[in-house]
Amino acid sequence: MLREGNPIIRHTFTADPTVLVHDGAAYLYTGHDEPPKGQEVYNMQRWLCFSSTDLLEWHEHPSPLQAKDFKWADGDAFASKVIEHNNRFYWFVSVSNGTGFGKAIGVAVADNPAGPFTDAIGAPLVTHAMLPKTENEKANLDPTVLVDDDGRAYLIWGNGQCYFAELRSDLLQLNGPVSTIDLPHFAEGAHIHKRGKYYYLAYGYGYPEKVAYAMSESIFGPWEWKGILNEIAGNCATNRPAILDFKGRSYFFYHNGALPNGGSHRRSVCIDFLHYEEDGTMRRVVMSTEGILPPVSSKT
Template identity: 30%
Template sequence: MNKSTLALALTLASSLLAPSSQAQTLLSKNFSADPSPHYFKGKYYVYATDDQNNSGNKWDSTSWRLLTSSDLKQWEDKGPFLPATVFKWAAAGANAWAPEAMEYKGKYYFFAPVNQTQIGLAVSDSPDGPFVDALGKPLVDKARDANAGDEPIDPAVFMDADKRIYMYFGTRVPKVVELAPDMRGTVGPIRDVAVSGFPAASKPYGEAPFLHQHKGVYYFSFSTGWPGQIVYATGKSPLGPFSYKGVLIDYLKISTNHHAILEQDGKTLLFYHDNMLPGGGSHKRSILVQEIRYDADGNMLR
């Protein structure tokens, strides 16, 4: 099967199985999860957890995976492009969980949770790598930093219009910390993110925080747990507080729900993972993308 035929087959298959009214595209025939999507140098990049090479029984991958595309339809799976061993301070066999990336002042930064207790920062001159440890120590460390929470994992980075950069992370209680302008550390304390107005039937925050802005409104979205829905709340500041608005992705038939949103060329693109490939499941996930829209009141629609 050639690449064009495979891409069409994957797109059609995912559309038939979709719980949404919008067409979906499956990014790879290999297992990957926890997407971090970006548009760098005229190309789409998705940094991901490498489910293809885990045991299938745990989230025990030790590398991160990279997927790229020029048109959101044809995707190249570049495989495991970065091992957790890039961080020499990390414990031997450290797990490589949901990553994040950003371009800043001509450099490409890679935010990487390891050991379930630390977030590392790597840097490169190219979005493809090679990446090297930027600090020689963790950016966030549960044992070192006050209010780092139960698990400093799932980093998501947002740059506001004033160029201040915020990193969101954590399980059970969402956290946010400002990053230094030189990307050499953090500024000020780690804060809790306040979200109010949960419906009585809804679970509270669980993991996988994400922030994006649309028409001046800050959208804070996250998973409600294990299993969980992806829900979202809105606010007037990247620091919150945020008010609950609704569900973006309902419960899946796997134990995690993790997403990210990329606004590019007038489109809002939702990336997330699900069980879409033969042999898949809670530890062998697959990444999809679809376009979403907003109604007149700013509600997100799939």
């Protein structure tokens, strides 16, 4: 399928992007909105996978993971993060916890970026009981993971409050207690990445959600808030960023509600250029219907 500007996937609804590069190809993993006709509710039961060698032509793979693949879960395929580590692929997801209160974070693994993925633990990685005291049943939303240059790995997530924990070397257990990161108007949708000496933590800001970000020279903080990175996306109250360096350029993935019949519960992934200033800060993203390349008139 050839992209015609933003949104980049037009035949189905996609949301909450996470991206990685493997063997010269970009892999895009998304949620999939499937609300009943005429209803404005979140209904997400599986994740989707697409790949591209140029960010223009996207190939759709069979769905590599569903919420029901976690036998301990009770449905709901929320925002996620996929990383490659030691030649394996780890998919950190948020699902409804069928064995306890609220949401939980699980991990699936695969030997191929397109899957299929299987539950790596057979139980949650993070449950509500592991958190500092909170009554928010949605606290365990939207995990993001960074494996640092020294091999140590970190998990960041949350809803209303941003949480932080170190992972053990196998990425399948926490390596210590859960702590918090204080960020202005943190809503959800965290994304962590590192470039040079700086760590960047982007997240959904306020509601309806813009995307803001903070920077630090240490994964442990302190974090300095840098401002708004992405304004409210069209026709959609939520946002979840993903940032990718690919073939010498930087890109910003997000979602909006721009497709026909789209909206906050029928979302679509978009991509625009991302630029860094000389001091390491990120320039505010200019959202465009054309995206990163001029529209094309042909389809395959």
